[in-house]
Amino acid sequence: MQIKNPVLSLSSVVVRYDDFTAIKPCSLEIERHQVTAIIGPSGCGKSTLLRCFNRMNDFVDSFRLEGEILFEGRNIYDKDWDVVDIRRRIGMVFQKSNPFPKSIAQNIIWGPKLNGYQGSLDDLVQSSLQRAGLWNDVKDRLHESALTLSGGQQQRLCIARAIAMQPEVILMDEPASALDPRSTARIEELIGELRRDYSIVIVTHNMQQAARVSDATLFLYEGELIEYGATDKLFTNPDVQKTEDYITGRFG
Amino acid sequence: MIPKQSFGWKKERVIQWMLALSALLAVATTFTIIGVLGTETAVFFKHVSFWSFITGTRWEPLLDPKSFGILPLLGGTLLIVIGSGLIAVPVGLITAIYLSEYASEHFRGVVKPALEILAGIPTVVYGYFALTFVTPLLRNVLPSMQVFNALSAAIVVGIMILPMVVSLCDDALKAVPAALRQGGYALGATTFEVSQGVVVPSALSGIMASFVLALSRAFGETMAVTLAAGATPNLTWNPLESIQTMTAYIVQVSLGDTPAGGIEYQTIFAVGAVLFVVTLGMNVIAHQVMRRFREEYE
Numbered sequence: 176m177q178i179k180n181p182v183l184s185l186s187s188v189v190v191r192y193d194d195f196t197a198i199k200p201c202s203l204e205i206e207r208h209q210v211t212a213i214i215g216p217s218g219c220g221k222s223t224l225l226r227c228f229n230r231m232n233d234f235v236d237s238f239r240l241e242g243e244i245l246f247e248g249r250n251i252y253d254k255d256w257d258v259v260d261i262r263r264r265i266g267m268v269f270q271k272s273n274p275f276p277k278s279i280a281q282n283i284i285w286g287p288k289l290n291g292y293q294g295s296l297d298d299l300v301q302s303s304l305q306r307a308g309l310w311n312d313v314k315d316r317l318h319e320s321a322l323t324l325s326g327g328q329q330q331r332l333c334i335a336r337a338i339a340m341q342p343e344v345i346l347m348d349e350p351a352s353a354l355d356p357r358s359t360a361r362i363e364e365l366i367g368e369l370r371r372d373y374s375i376v377i378v379t380h381n382m383q384q385a386a387r388v389s390d391a392t393l394f395l396y397e398g399e400l401i402e403y404g405a406t407d408k409l410f411t412n413p414d415v416q417k418t419e420d421y422i423t424g425r426f427g
Numbered sequence: 428m429i430p431k432q433s434f435g436w437k438k439e440r441v442i443q444w445m446l447a448l449s450a451l452l453a454v455a456t457t458f459t460i461i462g463v464l465g466t467e468t469a470v471f472f473k474h475v476s477f478w479s480f481i482t483g484t485r486w487e488p489l490l491d492p493k494s495f496g497i498l499p500l501l502g503g504t505l506l507i508v509i510g511s512g513l514i515a516v517p518v519g520l521i522t523a524i525y526l527s528e529y530a531s532e533h534f535r536g537v538v539k540p541a542l543e544i545l546a547g548i549p550t551v552v553y554g555y556f557a558l559t560f561v562t563p564l565l566r567n568v569l570p571s572m573q574v575f576n577a578l579s580a581a582i583v584v585g586i587m588i589l590p591m592v593v594s595l596c597d598d599a600l601k602a603v604p605a606a607l608r609q610g611g612y613a614l615g616a617t618t619f620e621v622s623q624g625v626v627v628p629s630a631l632s633g634i635m636a637s638f639v640l641a642l643s644r645a646f647g648e649t650m651a652v653t654l655a656a657g658a659t660p661n662l663t664w665n666p667l668e669s670i671q672t673m674t675a676y677i678v679q680v681s682l683g684d685t686p687a688g689g690i691e692y693q694t695i696f697a698v699g700a701v702l703f704v705v706t707l708g709m710n711v712i713a714h715q716v717m718r719r720f721r722e723e724y725e
Contacts, residue, residue: 229613231612259616262612262613263614266614269609269610273604273609275611275629276607276628276629277628285611285614286615286616289614289616289620290615337613
């Protein structure tokens with residue numbers, strides 16, 4: 176797959192948990208300002224791969240990584256690069272929404288405040304919520320608890336929270352899997368809009384969603400990169416037989 | 428009730444009634460104690476005005492001129508509660524945060540058993556420890572300290588309730604879902620920022636309740652303060668002086684040769700009633716704090 180302007184690149188990356196190899200040697204690049212989907216059956220390593228990009232796997236004691244993951248040309252696993260800085264620039268939205276038990280506004284400003292955000296916090300709250308398509312729903316109740324929102328709204332709040340950090344990349348780990356179809360559609364619409372300003376990597380077990388939402392798709396099977404290409408091509412005329420078997424549902 | 432239709436319902440009903448009776452026994456005991464406290468205290472208040480009891484600053488129930496102001500005893504107890512709280516609350520909370528957010532499993536495996544041992548030490552040993560170790564040690568630095576004093580007692584009571592604070596705070600912190608921490612970390616926050624900004628605020632009701640419970644324990648502490656704090660009803664803020672707590676007073680009168688039926692005897696119940704009401708009140712408050720402010724994470 177030809178990448179014109181990579182934002183992230185993996186170079187001979189292998190991921191192990193003790194003796195178990197979760198990701199087999201893998202080299203690829205992620206295109207900037209695009210939506211890249213990672214698909215594959217359960218347990219194939221999609222979330223593991225995603226979490227390597229913002230070093231969330233560091234919390235697992237048995238995690239080992241070989242190779243390099245470059246972000247803006249620098250290895251994110253470099254000992255000199257503070258992981259906190261990486262996570263500010265590569266944000267994450269989780270499968271199940273996890274707003275803090277604080278007010279809606281406080282959820283949004285908590286991260287930027289830690290970062291020493293200088294501008295107007297009220298403006299930041301408004302612009303983040305607008306970008307996430309939540310502003311109209313909550314503009315009159317910014318000081319109410321975030322937990323009073325519905326599931327879909329909470330997830331959009333989490334997206335707004337991630338956006339407020341003004342990251343370069345947003346990682347999404349099955350962001351709509353816990354939501355009803357209408358909320359899912361809204362999130363997918365949102366993802367489409369976000370690609371203008373951010374590079375998005377989304378893990379999804381829902382192939383149709385990947386086909387709808389992404390520009391490029393990466394198919395992982397048992398930790399191995401099977402195919403990586405433009406979404407249209409991968410879903411209509413894949414190069415590898417296994418890809419075709421998966422997308423036609425011959426195995427789950 | 429076990430419905431009549433099921434097999435062996437007679438036997439089931441009998442068992443059901445027996446279990447209910449056991450539960451009633453606990454309730455009956457409680458009400459009996461409250462009843463005795465109440466009636467004897469009522470007798471006390473026939474002879475002593477409630478107002479002078481609550482506001483009087485002189486407690487001299489045995490020698491003439493007699494005086495029944497509870498404030499010196501209450502003050503003594505409060506000195507211990509505040510002193511022990513000043514030790515146990517911050518140290519306990521910080522320890523719990525460390526154990527929950529920073530410590531390795533190995534470290535937890537060492538510290539938690541140590542705290543359990545601390546919690547298992549009989550309170551009389553704490554009293555003895557205060558008298559024979561803490562006081563002499565402190566007197567090197569503070570020569571004006573009396574042999575029986577509030578400070579040494581407060582220190583050991585603080586150590587005594589520390590495991591309770593750590594354990595309850597740890598439970599409260601552990602109840603905060605991992606997903607919340609992950610959300611905090613993913614925004615580029617350090618462990619300190621996540622603990623302080625997300626985890627502790629999310630566990631606040633449990634933490635506050637743990638403080639109230641630990642302080643109510645300190646309020647009712649008897650042996651350590653009887654041995655170490657003194658037998659001198661003394662309304663003072665100076666922890667280096669000898670004082671007497673309400674609990675220590677009850678021990679003193681109960682072990683002494685005060686004849687039953689006299690006003691001195693009735694003071695046991697009046698002081699006991701104050702103890703009961705305050706510790707009950709504190710437990711209710713802790714409960715309410717947990718209930719009303721319990722954070723929901725969903």
